[in-house]
Amino acid sequence: MGGTDEPGVTEGGLGVLSAGARTLYLSAVRSGGRLVPAESGCDGTSQLRELVEIGLLVPDMDDPGVLVAVDPRQLTAGLSAAWQRKALELLSRSMALPSDFQQLSQAYSEVGADPREGGPVEHLVGKTEINQRLSALFEGSTKEILSAQPGGGARSFPTEAAIALDVGILRRGVSRRTIYQPSTRYSAPTRHYVTAMTAEGGQVRTLDEPFTRLMIIDRTVAVIPGSGDTERAAFIRDEAVIGYLLSLFEGCWERAIPFLGNGDVPPEVVTRLRRNIVRMMLQGVGHRVIARNLGLSERTLARHIAELREEYDAETLFQLGWKLSESFHRLPEGDGDLD
Structure with missing residues (x-):
């Protein structure tokens, strides 16, 4: 079985029953062809529903609480013919789908089109x-x-x-x-x-x-x-x-x-990002707004500010702002360093 309990998979590849349903059916056969779900612990399971839906287990006419195993050979011809008819029906419907939906697709595409000159x-x-x-x-x-x-x-x-x-x-x-x-x-x-x-x-x-x-x-x-x-x-x-x-x-x-996706951030990217952080801090913008404007999480923004405090030996944000202001305004616009 390959250990799979996936419906439609058997040892030979594509199949009808899951491995669990096959095992449950064989267990019923070995028990004399009768299964009492309430006693066997399979009541309400997907494997039991599989067998009942396909017709391999049917209720005993004399005792509805018992399920009786049906010979698979009795089901094969009928199921095969029914499924072939269903497959042909689905194939026919799939082939008719493009032409059947053409008018609907055209109507959908035209909704919202701008008729003004210059293109849709x-x-x-x-x-x-x-x-x-x-x-x-x-x-x-x-x-x-x-x-x-x-x-x-x-x-x-x-x-x-x-x-x-x-x-x-x-x-x-x-x-x-x-x-x-x-x-x-x-x-x-x-x-x-x-x-x-x-x-x-x-x-x-x-x-x-x-x-x-x-x-x-x-x-x-x-x-x-x-x-x-x-x-x-x-x-x-x-x-x-x-x-x-x-x-x-x-x-x-x-x-x-x-950007190659690795965790290494180029120095010029860090420098420019921090320049924008500093610029907004000096403008009095709140941390939450700075994070949103730069697309950062508040945790990442806090890490950048903590590293700036360490770099500038600032014990408080006020002291950091004062030191950054001095450094920032001494630089020409676009300079890459804050030191």
Whole structure:
């Protein structure tokens, strides 16, 4: 049996019964072809339901509390014919599905289309519909997928599902480039995703400046947030708009720093991140807001501040702020060091 209790698997491969159901049936046969569920401890089990549903165990007409084993040969011909008819019916329905749904698909696609001159813009509302459309676009891609995802740890798909989808895309020969914020280098799920992606030829970089969420598929469809709402997305097919968005993405890509998914954060990334932390601290921004703006967890932000206090030998946050203010304002804008 191979030790499996998975329905449809037997020693020979594809089968009808689970290993547990087969064992229970053989036990009933060896007990004279009769089984009392209440006494045998199998009452209500999935294995018992399997045997009753398929007809290998039936109630005794004289004693309903007893199940009687049926000769499998009596069931084979009838079940085989019934299942073959069901298979043909399902096959026929599957072949008719594209044409049957064509009108419905066309109507669905036209909903939200922008009839104004300049090309269609389709607006979708709700994460479920947005993710379904993204999945279809990803799976149908043939050339490249570009993504700019600020706060990249908050992915549209669960990490393992995103890895499975994107690795499949890369193995089809579709290129994949993604831009994240530097804070994602501190996110274990994102590092796991990036490691899997780069191992398959994907490219990921981080950019230490504000940028907008954007996806471009095969340079024919661009996806941007709709009206600043994460529950809305605009799917754009206008060539001029896509060309403009492509130029924005390529400019960000050139300024971004490669990210391979390992736990080593390049010094320039740490320096720039801490410069932004310091700038907001000196502006009086609260820690929770700083963490949200930079895409950091409050724990990661606290670790950076603790390391800054140690570096500047500051016992209190007030003392740290005073020392940082002196160092920060002596530097020209864009200088990489805080010392």
